[in-house]
Amino acid sequence: MTEPLPIAETSRLIASDLVNGTPVYSNNGEHLGSIRNFMVDKASGRTDYAVLQFGGFLGIGNDYYPIPWEKLSYEPIRSGYVVDITPEQIKSAPRYGEEVPVYDKDYDRRLTEYYQSPAPIL
Amino acid sequence: MTEPLPIAETSRLIASDLVNGTPVYSNNGEHLGSIRNFMVDKASGRTDYAVLQFGGFLGIGNDYYPIPWEKLSYEPIRSGYVVDITPEQIKSAPRYGEEVPVYDKDYDRRLTEYYQSPAPIL
Numbered sequence: 057m058t059e060p061l062p063i064a065e066t067s068r069l070i071a072s073d074l075v076n077g078t079p080v081y082s083n084n085g086e087h088l089g090s091i092r093n094f095m096v097d098k099a100s101g102r103t104d105y106a107v108l109q110f111g112g113f114l115g116i117g118n119d120y121y122p123i124p125w126e127k128l129s130y131e132p133i134r135s136g137y138v139v140d141i142t143p144e145q146i147k148s149a150p151r152y153g154e155e156v157p158v159y160d161k162d163y164d165r166r167l168t169e170y171y172q173s174p175a176p177i178l
Numbered sequence: 179m180t181e182p183l184p185i186a187e188t189s190r191l192i193a194s195d196l197v198n199g200t201p202v203y204s205n206n207g208e209h210l211g212s213i214r215n216f217m218v219d220k221a222s223g224r225t226d227y228a229v230l231q232f233g234g235f236l237g238i239g240n241d242y243y244p245i246p247w248e249k250l251s252y253e254p255i256r257s258g259y260v261v262d263i264t265p266e267q268i269k270s271a272p273r274y275g276e277e278v279p280v281y282d283k284d285y286d287r288r289l290t291e292y293y294q295s296p297a298p299i300l
Contacts, residue, residue: 067282069227071217072197072217073195075195094218095192096192096197097190098252101225101228101250102225103218105191130220130221
């Protein structure tokens, strides 16, 4: 008997409340951590940032790291994302703990400049 | 003393796990229900459907109604969405209960045709 695919993988869509835990890999295929949530533009419905956790990896604990969406590629075969950032980048990246920062223009700019990614379309 | 705005409203972004409960209004300003979740394209990060609950409205109970994203407009002043559909449309709209359907091409087509909205970009 063949196990059916879980619902999440029979669809190109995922429910916004089920993204937590989606695995994240490096370009080299190393398991880095997982998705905590997506930061979605309320007006456009577009995901601007994926918030990652790197539990234990590089000894960096359980902080949350917002990563510009365009740094992620979805890989259906692994049901996860490959993130185009280096361990060096992660080490000094913007992060937060329990207190979620305000994702305002200054924070957008900080993240955009840190990852040298295009600024969000406002 | 003035109450500070809640975090969610100081930002143009919302965390994907916090969309549940966002209010939804009709074109006439009537409170219809609330957002249950967003259905997000895993590859593009784009929200294709908002899933709505119309608890009690029209006597239609607690089913979930996926609505094409382009039918919704965000209204910052009400911290909610206006949905461009009629009570008539809601009454016979595609819906589900506890068992979430597979959002495959057939379901996309069904929703697209029902709401006469453009097909999702695959």
